[in-house]
Amino acid sequence: MSNIRVRFAPSPTGPLHIGGVRTALYNYLFAKKHGGTFLLRIEDTDQGRYVPGAEDYIIESLKWCGILPDEGQGIGGPFAPYRQSERKEIYQKHALELVSNGSAYYAFDTPDELDAKRQSEAAAGNHNFKYDHISRRAMKNALTLPAHEVQHRLATGEDYVIRLKVPENETVMFTDLIRGEVSFQTGELDDKVLMKSDGMPTYHLANIVDDHLMKITHVIRGEEWLPSTGHHVLLYRAFGWEAIMPKFSHLPLILKPDGKGKLSKRDGAKFGMPVFPLAWKAESEEDSFDGFREFGFLPQAVINFLAFLGWNPGTEQEIFSLAELCEAFSLEKISKGGARFDYDKAKWYNQQYLHAAADSDLAAQIKPLAEAKGYQVSDEYLAKVCHLMKGRATFLSDLVVQASYLFGDVQSFDNENIVKRWKPESHPNFEALAVLMESTEPFDAPTLEERVKNLMTERSLKPGEVMPLLRIALAGTMQGPGVYEMMVVLGRQRTVARLRRAFDYFDTLNP
Numbered sequence: 338m339s340n341i342r343v344r345f346a347p348s349p350t351g352p353l354h355i356g357g358v359r360t361a362l363y364n365y366l367f368a369k370k371h372g373g374t375f376l377l378r379i380e381d382t383d384q385g386r387y388v389p390g391a392e393d394y395i396i397e398s399l400k401w402c403g404i405l406p407d408e409g410q411g412i413g414g415p416f417a418p419y420r421q422s423e424r425k426e427i428y429q430k431h432a433l434e435l436v437s438n439g440s441a442y443y444a445f446d447t448p449d450e451l452d453a454k455r456q457s458e459a460a461a462g463n464h465n466f467k468y469d470h471i472s473r474r475a476m477k478n479a480l481t482l483p484a485h486e487v488q489h490r491l492a493t494g495e496d497y498v499i500r501l502k503v504p505e506n507e508t509v510m511f512t513d514l515i516r517g518e519v520s521f522q523t524g525e526l527d528d529k530v531l532m533k534s535d536g537m538p539t540y541h542l543a544n545i546v547d548d549h550l551m552k553i554t555h556v557i558r559g560e561e562w563l564p565s566t567g568h569h570v571l572l573y574r575a576f577g578w579e580a581i582m583p584k585f586s587h588l589p590l591i592l593k594p595d596g597k598g599k600l601s602k603r604d605g606a607k608f609g610m611p612v613f614p615l616a617w618k619a620e621s622e623e624d625s626f627d628g629f630r631e632f633g634f635l636p637q638a639v640i641n642f643l644a645f646l647g648w649n650p651g652t653e654q655e656i657f658s659l660a661e662l663c664e665a666f667s668l669e670k671i672s673k674g675g676a677r678f679d680y681d682k683a684k685w686y687n688q689q690y691l692h693a694a695a696d697s698d699l700a701a702q703i704k705p706l707a708e709a710k711g712y713q714v715s716d717e718y719l720a721k722v723c724h725l726m727k728g729r730a731t732f733l734s735d736l737v738v739q740a741s742y743l744f745g746d747v748q749s750f751d752n753e754n755i756v757k758r759w760k761p762e763s764h765p766n767f768e769a770l771a772v773l774m775e776s777t778e779p780f781d782a783p784t785l786e787e788r789v790k791n792l793m794t795e796r797s798l799k800p801g802e803v804m805p806l807l808r809i810a811l812a813g814t815m816q817g818p819g820v821y822e823m824m825v826v827l828g829r830q831r832t833v834a835r836l837r838r839a840f841d842y843f844d845t846l847n848p
């Protein structure tokens with residue numbers, strides 16, 4: 338194992354967005370490429386935004402995708418606990434360390450006082466009040482109050498927060514492995530709260546402390562965290578860890594299918610597509626939805642699709658197994674610009690993977706669906722159906738839904754095409770086909786094809802007069818897999834009975 342260590346650090350504030358899965362995937366690929374460690378840390382210090390069930394959802398999503406952490410929440414490891422709410426003392430100790438070395442300070446402004454200040458600033462034309470190196474001079478904090486008063490307030494248990502003391506006039510610089518050099522002027526940064534009055538750290542403090550303690554070497558995360566990185570570098574500096582801080586990579590945004598703006602939760606309903614890995618059941622119908630899994634995607638296809646949302650190998654190859662992705666992946670090939678969420682491409686990937694999947698694997702996956710529909714069939718039969726249908730399927734569910742006539746009788750016929758094609762005087766010809774099927778030996782596709790062709794020649798029938806009607810008789814529609822292959826799956830008896838029943842029915846439409 339190399340010393341490369343990366344982490345996926347989601348906050349359990351709701352179901353994990355597909356962009357979060359991509360972040361996890363890129364971390365995983367980077368770790369595997371370099372023989373490193375991929376860990377899962379749950380950043381749940383914002384109790385106000387905590388959503389029950391979200392952590393389980395995250396873990397289940399990663400499991401479904403096959404991007405399994407080596408270490409972390411739900412697995413364990415040398416730096417446990419990996420759930421931040423269980424690491425409170427660690428953050429408190431570190432916040433106090435920053436207070437003692439002068440990098441942070443106590444602030445006693447109440448929420449009401451902060452609101453009042455914001456309003457008075459707005460009234461004076463400043464709508465962007467920031468608690469920063471200028472405004473802090475007029476606020477209630479350890480930089481303005483006499484030392485004995487600060488001690489008194491602390492001793493009497495008054496509410497306080499700890500804020501980062503951002504220096505006035507410095508440049509913070511770091512090299513982003515995707516974006517190159519990024520710099521911030523400290524004068525523009527606010528004095529972020531590090532420790533809240535409930536004793537919980539904010540994201541900024543907990544994130545930096547944990548990345549350091551958990552020996553994270555590379556931080557790979559979404560672009561939305563880029564603006565926070567100035568503060569993060571200042572925190573590393575304040576702790577004296579700047580020389581060994583992780584290397585940053587900020588991933589490009591995922592854009593809506595039309596390329597206009599960031600892909601959002603609501604785009605799922607709007608475009609009729611999944612934007613989450615798994616279904617989420619919320620109290621209200623409106624907030625509940627299906628994920629890629631329930632839409633009938635194979636996880637391998639989702640992974641392949643996501644890998645290409647912002648990265649490409651620089652070759653023509655588009656189909657990559659997870660192992661091949663691990664091999665080919667590199668941070669340098671990630672693009673800076675946003676990646677369009679092309680749902681058609683996702684479906685294309687799924688078709689490719691369905692087509693290539695083993696029949697028995699697919700059968701196992703669609704079994705619950707077939708059972709839910711009340712179909713009683715063996716695993717072998719399911720596998721035959723999958724073999725027949727997978728070349729045309731976009732979703733796993735298509736293997737069941739579009740094949741309903743292979744599980745039971747034809748439910749509805751394409752009457753329009755029957756009326757157009759069926760001539761009652763041809764009934765004897767079709768009956769001859771049924772008779773032929775009764776004795777064709779072996780009952781396999783090549784033999785059936787040969788016999789039917791011979792019979793058509795003998796009776797001077799054109800394929801166009803025969804095949805579409807045979808197909809409709811068996812499947813109800815003009816679409817579907819090969820006619821002879823269908824016959825083989827249905828078996829001789831069912832085929833013959835079905836044909837005869839259908840021909841009688843055709844007569845009633847065109848007497």
Ligand code: GLU
Pocket residue numbers: 346347348380540544557558559562
């Ligand atoms: N907890 C943050 C999130 O929810 C993690 C950001 C980071 O990776 O630093 O995305």
